[in-house]
Every structure is written in structure tokens, then in C-alpha cells.
Amino acid sequence: MQPDMLSTGQGILASQPFSALLGAELTAFAPGLATIELANRADFAQQFGLVHGGVLSYLADNALTFAGGTVLGASVLTAEYKINYVRAARGERLIARATVIAATARQAVCRCDVFIVSNGSETLCATAQGTIVKTGD
Amino acid sequence: MQPDMLSTGQGILASQPFSALLGAELTAFAPGLATIELANRADFAQQFGLVHGGVLSYLADNALTFAGGTVLGASVLTAEYKINYVRAARGERLIARATVIAATARQAVCRCDVFIVSNGSETLCATAQGTIVKTGD
Amino acid sequence: MQPDMLSTGQGILASQPFSALLGAELTAFAPGLATIELANRADFAQQFGLVHGGVLSYLADNALTFAGGTVLGASVLTAEYKINYVRAARGERLIARATVIAATARQAVCRCDVFIVSNGSETLCATAQGTIVKTGD
Amino acid sequence: MQPDMLSTGQGILASQPFSALLGAELTAFAPGLATIELANRADFAQQFGLVHGGVLSYLADNALTFAGGTVLGASVLTAEYKINYVRAARGERLIARATVIAATARQAVCRCDVFIVSNGSETLCATAQGTIVKTGD
Numbered sequence: 264m265q266p267d268m269l270s271t272g273q274g275i276l277a278s279q280p281f282s283a284l285l286g287a288e289l290t291a292f293a294p295g296l297a298t299i300e301l302a303n304r305a306d307f308a309q310q311f312g313l314v315h316g317g318v319l320s321y322l323a324d325n326a327l328t329f330a331g332g333t334v335l336g337a338s339v340l341t342a343e344y345k346i347n348y349v350r351a352a353r354g355e356r357l358i359a360r361a362t363v364i365a366a367t368a369r370q371a372v373c374r375c376d377v378f379i380v381s382n383g384s385e386t387l388c389a390t391a392q393g394t395i396v397k398t399g400d
Numbered sequence: 401m402q403p404d405m406l407s408t409g410q411g412i413l414a415s416q417p418f419s420a421l422l423g424a425e426l427t428a429f430a431p432g433l434a435t436i437e438l439a440n441r442a443d444f445a446q447q448f449g450l451v452h453g454g455v456l457s458y459l460a461d462n463a464l465t466f467a468g469g470t471v472l473g474a475s476v477l478t479a480e481y482k483i484n485y486v487r488a489a490r491g492e493r494l495i496a497r498a499t500v501i502a503a504t505a506r507q508a509v510c511r512c513d514v515f516i517v518s519n520g521s522e523t524l525c526a527t528a529q530g531t532i533v534k535t536g537d
Numbered sequence: 538m539q540p541d542m543l544s545t546g547q548g549i550l551a552s553q554p555f556s557a558l559l560g561a562e563l564t565a566f567a568p569g570l571a572t573i574e575l576a577n578r579a580d581f582a583q584q585f586g587l588v589h590g591g592v593l594s595y596l597a598d599n600a601l602t603f604a605g606g607t608v609l610g611a612s613v614l615t616a617e618y619k620i621n622y623v624r625a626a627r628g629e630r631l632i633a634r635a636t637v638i639a640a641t642a643r644q645a646v647c648r649c650d651v652f653i654v655s656n657g658s659e660t661l662c663a664t665a666q667g668t669i670v671k672t673g674d
Numbered sequence: 675m676q677p678d679m680l681s682t683g684q685g686i687l688a689s690q691p692f693s694a695l696l697g698a699e700l701t702a703f704a705p706g707l708a709t710i711e712l713a714n715r716a717d718f719a720q721q722f723g724l725v726h727g728g729v730l731s732y733l734a735d736n737a738l739t740f741a742g743g744t745v746l747g748a749s750v751l752t753a754e755y756k757i758n759y760v761r762a763a764r765g766e767r768l769i770a771r772a773t774v775i776a777a778t779a780r781q782a783v784c785r786c787d788v789f790i791v792s793n794g795s796e797t798l799c800a801t802a803q804g805t806i807v808k809t810g811d
Contacts, residue, residue: 280443281452306417315418316461316478321454328453341453343646343668345482345619345756345803347783349776364801365760372617372758372801374785390775390783392756392803394617394668480783480805482619482666482756484646486639501664502623509621509664509754511648527638527646529619529666531754531805554717555726580691589692590735590752595728602727615727619756 268292272329275337282325285318289329295363297329303355303379314352314379314388322359323375323391330361331371331395342370344393352388354381364392371395405429409466412474419462422455426466432500434466440492440516451489451516451525459496460512460528467498468508468532479507481530489525491518501529508532542566546603549611556599559592563603569637571603577629577653588626588653588662596633597649597665604635605645605669616644618667626662628655638666645669679703683740686748693736696729700740706774708740714766714790725763725790725799733770734786734802741772742782742806753781755804763799765792775803782806 272292276282276299285307291298299322301307309315323346332339361375377389409429413419413436422444428435436459438444446452460483469476498512514526546566550556550573559581565572573596575581583589597620606613635649651663683703687693687710696718702709710733712718720726734757743750772786788800 275447278447279452280445281454282446284443285454306421308417309419310412310415315416315458316465317418317422317454317458320457320461321452324453324457341485342644343482343484343617345480347480347775347803347805348478349783364758365798370616372760374801374803387776390785390803392758392785392801394758479781480754484638484666484668486646501621502661507753509623511664511666524639527648527666529621529648529664531621549721552721553726554719555728556720558717559728580695582691583693584686584689589690589732590739591692591696591728591732594731594735595726598727598731615759617756617758619754621754622752 272297276329281321285321287322287325292329292333294333295330297326297333297361299326299329299359301357303357312353314357316348318357319348319352319377319389320346322357323377323389326359326361326375327373327391327393328395330363330373330375334363334366334371335395335397338398339395340398342394342396344391346389346391348389350386350388352379354379356380358385369397409434418458422458424459424462429466429470431470432467434463434470434498436463436466436496438494440494449490451494453485456485456489456494456514456526457483459494460514460526463496463498463512464510464528464530465532467500467510467512471500471503471508472532472534475535476532477535479531479533481528483526483528485526487523487525489516491516493517495522506534546571555595559595561596561599566603566607568607569604571600571607571635573600573603573633575631577631586627588631590622592631593622593626593651593663594620596631597651597663600633600635600649601647601665601667602669604637604647604649608637608640608645609669609671612672613669614672616668616670618665620663620665622663624660624662626653628653630654632659643671683708687740692732696732698733698736703740703744705744706741708737708744708772710737710740710770712768714768723764725768727759729768730759730763730788730800731757733768734788734800737770737772737786738784738802738804739806741774741784741786745774745777745782746806746808749809750806751809753805753807755802757800757802759800761797761799763790765790767791769796780808
């Protein structure tokens, strides 16, 4: 982990009003990987009391973008992604770990696993794959 | 549009704390289709001032689920979906329109187009496709 | 339909050895759309006698690329796509109809519906969504 | 590797006429994983001489299905998947390695990496993620 790189990434995350609304934290940010975490809250639920898919999607989308940004630079956007919800998400914390699978100068294909932490143990609840592109070219 | 069906759907949406947090409204809900709208807010932005992809994803995911629910019943979840962001989203309102493409007794494949409304005119900003499944079988 | 444009597209399809192996035909090719058809054959089946998903995927992938090419030019590739198989495919002919949903100078997001023709009637058997990109930039 | 399980899987692959047409070989088949390989041929190309995306898609789709089948049993189908083509594929052999990421009694979410072998060295050329479902329930 490069502390300066992590601080830079945390500054970018802090400049996203939606991430601030949800309380997301960047906990790892190094070449080829990014981890974003979120303390679960009652107002993140859907009608059955599980974490809303939209929250899991937000996390996956954002972690994918940050992972892509570690190889493409700060001006990046998620162009597209796909997510599978694999287990009902109940617990106190969410962790989205994204990695770069392959990259060119202009785009990166990344993967992200989203885990729910319940009583200290992690369970995979969603997995995503997507394309991050440089903007402004 | 069947008013009672719409009211039922609005009740389900109101029972989702995350949808209440964002202020989502169900404006159409009839066999094979659902429309969810969201007034844009400053705290929905990412770092470049555009609507955060997580907000568009939330809308697409939820509209897909509601569309699937119109043919599968109330106990449904989104199993998976894929979204392409096609244009930068700036404007005052978001509209997600989802339709059922094909359904069996147990699952529905649905599509959703997400539009941004700016100065009264709609522009497509994202498009999604996914699978909604019945739960509890 | 512009006959010259269709002929040009048919020439490109004919220059794909894999499309020749399967016997694909381009039957529509106009700005924003492409249709590729395939006569079904016994050797396109999987172990249950249905059309193999790989054949449906080939059709969707190729129709998406051709549709994207109608707005981006001849030097295009499919960057990614997603496909849902919605019904078992049995019949005598396959038709993949792709359209451009949104395009920039460099990429096009396209959709494709794949139909199986059985006793003269068409049924949707798969639906796809993907990104076509210009190459060589 | 369980030899009997591998033989069973090879028998299923051999019963797919489309896999026989292309010459696919199942080289690994154990709980949670499947590997399918394909010797490249001139008639697998697209118009630029690269391996056609339809061939890569066939491989990914089929390897995903076989991986899912190792945990769900022989009566399985790919319900949906997404694929990113990450590098131009030129070489003499293709290898698709799929693994199960998460499974319930009825479905498995799987991933597949497709490699091209050129002069004895492997390069990732595509990556896929999808859902395999039991049929006949």
C-alpha cells in the first residue's frame, strides 16, 4: 500500500457527494486494486430488510471505477458493468474489492467482489465485472 | 394503468428504506412495465458533478425488479443485471422505464432505459438488462 | 434499405471464415441496424437437441458488431456484451436483429434480439446488449 | 482430478454436435471447475484474421455451463452471461477455464477466463461471468 496514493484516492472519494451521503470509505488503493467499505445502515435496506441491491451496485460500480483509475489515471468513468447478487446481504459492514483484469492505455476491464461482514465473518454477496474508460481523450 | 395496482406498487416502494432515502417515486406499474422517477439532488453527484453511476444503477435495478414483479408477484429479487452508461447525466430529474421481455413462472428477463430530464427534454443516459427471480419457492 | 450498403455488409460477412463455416447471411444492414440469419443445422445442437448457446451467442455478437459498424464504420470490434437465453431454441432458422441504442464517435451501445423460426412463426430465444468500439484509433 | 468424473464430462461434451463441429476438448472437470480447450483453425477467424468473438463466446458459454454442472448435476443450462474481449486473439490454441463463484441448490454463478496460446505462452483474451441453472425442476 502506498500511503500517498491511498490519500489521493480518499480525496477523490470524499469529493463524490453520493459517496459522502452513503458514508463510503476507501481502504485500499494501489496499482491494480481498490477496496471500498461501507458501514451498513437501516436506511440501506429494501422491503425484506436486506441491503438494497442499489447499495451493492453503488459499491461495485465505484470500486470498479477506482480500480480502473489506479492504472488509467484520475479521469475515468465506468462505461458498463454486470453484477450478480449471489446471497442475501444482512450484516454490519460491506466490503467491495476490485481488481484490474486487463488494461490498455484507454480502458481497463475490472472485477469486483462484494462481501457482507456479519459477526466478524465475511460472505460474498455480489460479484461484478465491467469496463472503465478514460474520459477527455 | 390500473390505479389499485399502482397504489400497491407505491406501497412496496415506500417500504424500501433506501428508496425513501433517495426519494424515488413509482409513476407507472402495470402488467409488464414499471417506471420509477427520482428528482435529482446535489448529493447524488460524483466528483465531476454528474449523477453518480450508483444512482443510475439503483434506479435501473429497482425498476427492473418492479417490472418483473408485475408478472411474477411481490416476492421477487433481481438476480443479476448489466448496465451501460451511454451519456453523462446532468439535469433535474431521472426516469427509469423497465419492461418485461420474456417470462416463465419463475423468472423474468427485463430491460430498463434510464433518462435524464433537463429543461423539460429527456435524454437516454443508461440502459440495462437483467433477470428477476421469484423468491421463496 | 440501401442496396449498396447491404452488399458492402454482405462482403464483410463473407470475409469472416467463421461466419462462412456456419452459413450466416446478412439480410438487413442500414444506418442503426443489422439483421443476420442462419439456417439451423443438426450440427448446431447441444446435448439436449436445442440450438447450442454458442450459436446464439455467435449470432448476437456478430449482429451487434454489424449494427455498430453502420454508425462507426468498418473497423469495429465488439468490446463486450451480455446475453440472456430466454427460451429453448428449436426450429429451422435463426434471426438476429440488432439496433444501435446510443453512439458516440468512438463507440456504440447496441441491442440484439435473437428469434427462432419454427413452422414459420418467430419466437424470441435470446436477447443481448453490448458495446461496439472503433479499432485503430 | 477425478478420472471418472472427467470421462463423464467428456462424454457429455462429445454428445454436443456443435462442440464436435468445432473440436472442443474437456481437459479438466472437477467439483467447482471445468476447462475446455480448442485447437485454433483458419475457419475460426473473423475478417481481420483474429479468432472470431463467436468462438470465444462459445468456449466461455460452454465452460461456464460445465463448471456449473459440476455442482448442479448434468441437467443444466446457461441462463445468461457477460463477456469482455480484452485482447486480440491470435495463436494456435484456446483454453477456457471456468470456476464456480457461488451456488445454491438451483443455480451457480460462475466465471471463465479464456486464454490464447501462442508459441507456448498463454495470454488472457476474454473474461466472462454468468448464471447456470438446473433445468427440469
